[in-house]
Amino acid sequence: MWRSRLLAVAIGACLALAFPAADAWWWAWAGLVPLLVLLARAGSWRQATWLSWCACAGFFTTLHHWVLPFLGVFAPLAVLVIGWVWVPFGLAAHALLRRVTLARVLTALLVLPSVWVVTEALRSWKHLGGAWGLLGAAQWRAPAVLQLAALGGVWLLSFVLVAVNTGLAVAVLPGIGRRARLAGGGAAVALAVLAAGYGALRPEPAVTGVMRVAGVQPGIVPGPERRIAEHLRLTRELAGREPDVIVWGQSSVGLDPARRPDVDRRLRAAAAEAGSDLLVNVDAADPSGRIAKSAYQYTAGGVVNTYVKRRLAPFGEYIPLRPLLGWVAGATEAAERDRVTGDGPAVFEVAGRRVGPLISYESTFPDLRRELARLEVDVTITQGSLTTFHGSWAHAQQASFEALRAVESGRPAVLVELDGTSAAFDARGRRLAWVPHDHRGAFVVEVPLSRETTPYVRLGDWVPALAAGVVAAAGLSCAVRRLRHKNQD
Known part of the structure; x- marks a missing residue:
């Protein structure tokens, strides 16, 4: 059990290398595959929770290690809290990949990226530290793929990356049917080709x-x-x-x-x-x-x-709920005085x-x-x-x-x-x-x-909105099935 958890920590830490300054951007296309395989083979929901928590803690501790010294005594607490960010994704992956069928593969290709994007969007709230460490941001060194951001922002990049990782994970999972394996691998290849193709064919703007x-x-x-x-x-x-x-x-x-x-x-x-x-x-x-x-x-x-x-950096430029949390300034390098914000x-x-x-x-x-x-x-x-x-x-x-x-x-x-x-x-x-x-x-x-007015400028955050709809529909479907089974029993 501890070996799998340590492996999950290492998987998360390695995924952080897709970002600057390591800049192994290509690893974002496959870095989640080992974690998805671990989650698929987890023996219980509890184990899946621990695996996803460990991977998330490894990822953020590596990616944002430069913040930890300034948190002082609160660094362990920060790691403890941030690890829960990937838990919804981990539980969804365990539910969909522990028994793989063709229908579950198709569902996973839609639901898992949606859970990931919804989680990223929620944690990007301005009072929680902003949009640091979004998976799609790792593609800044790949101009062809980066063009997807013009369609749906960083959220679309994250969605495609997680979908490709999901497809590859299905393709390498042991003990599944040939059709399901081909569907996962084929979807991964198709999405990667479409992403690069869109960027390659996108016309240049008029200078x-x-x-x-x-x-x-x-x-x-x-x-x-x-x-x-x-x-x-x-x-x-x-x-x-x-x-x-x-x-x-x-x-x-x-x-x-x-x-x-x-x-x-x-x-x-x-x-x-x-x-x-x-x-x-x-x-x-x-x-x-x-x-x-x-x-x-x-x-x-x-x-x-x-x-x-x-938009002020929390704790760096102001302390949220200062009457309650103002004492933090004495234990860390948080702002001694709050900056005021502009109107527009x-x-x-x-x-x-x-x-x-x-x-x-x-x-x-x-x-x-x-x-x-x-x-x-x-x-x-x-x-x-x-x-x-x-x-x-x-x-x-x-x-x-x-x-x-x-x-x-x-x-x-x-x-x-x-x-x-x-x-x-x-x-x-x-x-x-x-x-x-x-x-x-x-x-x-x-x-x-x-x-140029990009689709993302015109439509806004349509990807997180659509992903939230998918997650809500999946949750409702799961609740209905549970209720039916309970009534049948």
Whole structure:
């Protein structure tokens, strides 16, 4: 029993290698197969529960190991809780695969991906940490397959991956009929071919122009005065490179320009000297004492637009139910003061183009990018900072989101980190720039602009909605069968 549980932990840990920074993206197509075989052969519901819990704990502990040191004494509790995420999937897999028939194979190919997607959608709630570690996100390095995100977002990618894993698991399960085995293997191959074929045949978008985006990435610079000075120094190095916009990362300005006229003057002068707009990020208390993380669009004449971050990282930027959980700040590195949130999206007019600003953690949410696409932006620009998780897998993981979000929204995407991995992708998720976390300096990337309204932008989260319907129907069917058997007895 313990051997199978340890094996489940290893299976989950290995699946995490499909994500950055390991980037074995191809393993997402088969990494669940060993777990599905274990679940099919589990001797009881209790064993299936333990196996799925162990695999989930192994997966998230490996994928997000960089978070654990900052949780302090709460790290074991976090692992205990997160392990339950895969339990519904594990129980469904045990129910459908322990006695395999052709009908059960077809049901499993629909129900198991649906359970997985519903679980991913629920755990992606903004107060639970956002959409980190979604299986479909592992495909950011496979542009052909990634195009499925334009149809149904990351959810469709996850659905197809789990369906392929299910089909392959059926194909290798011992003691099942030939027809069921062929149906599972055939479905897996067909889905993989269709996914790659759609991406290969998808037409290129019409390019409407090019925007030169400059990023300033100074790394960790202690103290707000020194941080501003270093950003200004690197900004001056961009002289003569003619960027349309210069972007600083999250929390690049730790002093409120409204309360520090000298800082305001220096930012205006930097925009005037560069001959382009300057996007900075202010993280400082205003005259009322409130703190918001805000994007400021500076020109030589001053601030012309602002955007206030709407999705805050739980515990990192605010503590949920602070009156009850505020004591957590004393035992961990949770936020000592809650940041305030913005009211809605913003569109910045920059060099005749429409720019959709986002800030760090917001890059994990597909709905925010869809919202900006509906506002007809030409490009999205995210200001980020991962100083807390310096040198960890978090850098590449956050940068990879931009490829996925670009395809979902049909808009090119740029991420500029204060400390982290800065990146840029075109509307097809092809990499335009990848600036590693240890780079110190400024960079310029030419971003081809294009606008297209993808099916995902038009229809929204139809995949999780459809998956929820499938799960509800499967649950109702199971309940009806149980009731009939009970009445017959």
